[in-house]
Amino acid sequence: MRQSRWLYAALILLYTFLLGPFLVIFIAAFGADSTLAFPPRGGVSLHWFANVFQTSQFIESFWISLGVALLATFIALLLGIPVAYALVNFRFPGQGVLETIFSSPILVPGLVVGFAMLRFFVLFSGVNVFTGLLIGHTAVLFPYSVRVVSASLRNLDPALEQAAISLGANRLRSFMLVVLPNVRAGVAAAFILAFITSFNNVPISLFLTGPGVTTLPISMLVYMEYYYDPTIAALSTLLILFTIVLVQGAERLLGLSQFV
Amino acid sequence: MRQLNQNRIITILVTPALLFLSLFFLLPLVAVLGSSFRGEAGGVTLAGYLDFFRDHTSLVIYWRTLRLGVLVTVLATLMAYPPAYLLSRMPARRRALLMSLVILPLMTNPVARTYAWLIILGRFGVINRTLMALGLTEEPVRLLFTETAIVIGLLQLFLPLMVLPLVGALENIPDDVIEAARSLGAGELTAFFRVIVPLSADGLVMGGTLVFTGAITAFVTPAILGGSRVLVMSTLLRQRALVAIDWPSATVVAAIMLLTTLAVNLLLRLFRPKMV
Numbered sequence: 006m007r008q009s010r011w012l013y014a015a016l017i018l019l020y021t022f023l024l025g026p027f028l029v030i031f032i033a034a035f036g037a038d039s040t041l042a043f044p045p046r047g048g049v050s051l052h053w054f055a056n057v058f059q060t061s062q063f064i065e066s067f068w069i070s071l072g073v074a075l076l077a078t079f080i081a082l083l084l085g086i087p088v089a090y091a092l093v094n095f096r097f098p099g100q101g102v103l104e105t106i107f108s109s110p111i112l113v114p115g116l117v118v119g120f121a122m123l124r125f126f127v128l129f130s131g132v133n134v135f136t137g138l139l140i141g142h143t144a145v146l147f148p149y150s151v152r153v154v155s156a157s158l159r160n161l162d163p164a165l166e167q168a169a170i171s172l173g174a175n176r177l178r179s180f181m182l183v184v185l186p187n188v189r190a191g192v193a194a195a196f197i198l199a200f201i202t203s204f205n206n207v208p209i210s211l212f213l214t215g216p217g218v219t220t221l222p223i224s225m226l227v228y229m230e231y232y233y234d235p236t237i238a239a240l241s242t243l244l245i246l247f248t249i250v251l252v253q254g255a256e257r258l259l260g261l262s263q264f265v
Numbered sequence: 266m267r268q269l270n271q272n273r274i275i276t277i278l279v280t281p282a283l284l285f286l287s288l289f290f291l292l293p294l295v296a297v298l299g300s301s302f303r304g305e306a307g308g309v310t311l312a313g314y315l316d317f318f319r320d321h322t323s324l325v326i327y328w329r330t331l332r333l334g335v336l337v338t339v340l341a342t343l344m345a346y347p348p349a350y351l352l353s354r355m356p357a358r359r360r361a362l363l364m365s366l367v368i369l370p371l372m373t374n375p376v377a378r379t380y381a382w383l384i385i386l387g388r389f390g391v392i393n394r395t396l397m398a399l400g401l402t403e404e405p406v407r408l409l410f411t412e413t414a415i416v417i418g419l420l421q422l423f424l425p426l427m428v429l430p431l432v433g434a435l436e437n438i439p440d441d442v443i444e445a446a447r448s449l450g451a452g453e454l455t456a457f458f459r460v461i462v463p464l465s466a467d468g469l470v471m472g473g474t475l476v477f478t479g480a481i482t483a484f485v486t487p488a489i490l491g492g493s494r495v496l497v498m499s500t501l502l503r504q505r506a507l508v509a510i511d512w513p514s515a516t517v518v519a520a521i522m523l524l525t526t527l528a529v530n531l532l533l534r535l536f537r538p539k540m541v
Contacts, residue, residue, distance in 0.1 A: 116502055126288075126292070
């Protein structure tokens with residue numbers, strides 16, 4: 006079928022708008038001058054990349070972001086996989102209500118969740134900052150883990166598990182040895198999606214970070230309030246490259262975009 | 266006996282997650298709603314809400330938030346429909362590559378993503394330099410810290426959430442249907458509006474819900490591109506809670522954001538076409 010030319014023009018416009026800004030950041034990151042002029046005038050330099058690694062607040066918050074993202078993703082999967090299994094394999098009264106509750110953390114604005122947790126949990130209970138941050142992130146990641154794992158459980162042939170059970174395995178054993186290995190792509194996709202979501206999160210972290218415990222996106226926001234140089238462009242370049250590698254890899258291996 | 270056993274399994278599977286969410290997520294949210302209706306002297310009152318909606322500044326911010334949300338949703342629909350149609354007709358392999366590029370803005374660090382617009386829209390950014398080079402303006406035009414800047418930033422962020430469901434809905438329309446419309450005499454535009462749009466309405470409503478609710482609650486984009494000059498509900502919440510440290514009024518802002526999002530979700534659920 007012949008496609009009109011304007012459809013292709015619209016496609017190019019969409020991709021220019023979505024991806025063009027990334028190109029601008031890359032170019033700005035290599036500029037030598039310390040203002041945000043674009044295109045940069047003073048020649049090419051790696052100075053701002055060096056500056057990223059010499060800025061201790063970025064290094065420290067990177068490790069905290071990484072720790073929170075890994076731990077929160079792990080806990081969210083630990084809580085979410087059993088829920089996904091129950092929702093897919095059983096029909097029971099109140100299931101609809103449960104499904105709504107379990108998906109609600111993505112329906113509620115993240116900033117409201119962060120605020121509510123700070124005011125009515127963290128300040129009440131007096132847990133330390135890292136624990137509060139971890140709990141907040143886990144709650145927000147939880148729906149992703151349920152949704153993605155459910156999707157791949159639904160594609161699994163129930164005969165596999167029935168065969169394992171009729172051969173004498175109990176439910177736990179058949180789950181660990183038969184079901185889980187067969188949905189590992191879904192679990193991996195859920196892990197990557199949840200990890201990226203946590204690593205990039207601002208709304209929850211904005212309220213739940215505290216003195217000495219800051220995540221990378223928050224320390225970038227703070228840095229931007231005080232400095233106007235291309236260090237953020239250099240750091241952004243590194244983060245965008247990291248994302249491209251992760252997303253392309255996940256897309257090729259797992260078909261990530263169908264789960265977003 | 267078997268039923269009993271099954272109930273026990275279900276209970277074991279869902280209880281940890283249910284406890285976790287109830288304690289750390291649902292309870293604080295209920296507390297926010299509850300405390301937004303509580304007066305200074307105790308008792309139930311609408312005073313917080315009345316204060317909010319009677320105050321000119323906060324009313325302007327509320328309407329601005331909704332207006333920008335509608336604008337972003339409409340623009341996203343217009344920008345996403347034609348490319349989504351094209352994508353849905355592509356061979357699977359090429360489509361997969363292009364789709365993984367579409368989701369890139371969603372997956373990128375929000376500060377990094379928004380920072381680009383600071384460079385593009387800034388006083389000496391690409392646009393102002395071009396305008397000045399062309400002699401269209403002598404002084405740099407203010408583009409940053411305007412509603413336009415916020416709309417541009419939100420559009421880049423949320424276009425993927427419109428493209429994905431649209432492609433999903435459009436790829437279910439068989440080529441034959443469109444060709445049938447054509448061979449029965451429908452022009453390209455008629456075929457589009459009378460056949461393609463109704464058959465992809467599901468994806469449109471889904472995408473619209475995601476884009477609109479995302480746009481009215483986004484934080485980083487309006488924080489960087491609107492600053493304290495052009496506040497929206499999310500940046501207002503931050504200001505009241507973390508800058509002014511006015512908990513009661515911040516709580517009302519949070520409750521209004523929460524109730525608005527829930528209302529929008531319920532409302533759009535009614536529009537979801539119940540087709541086969």
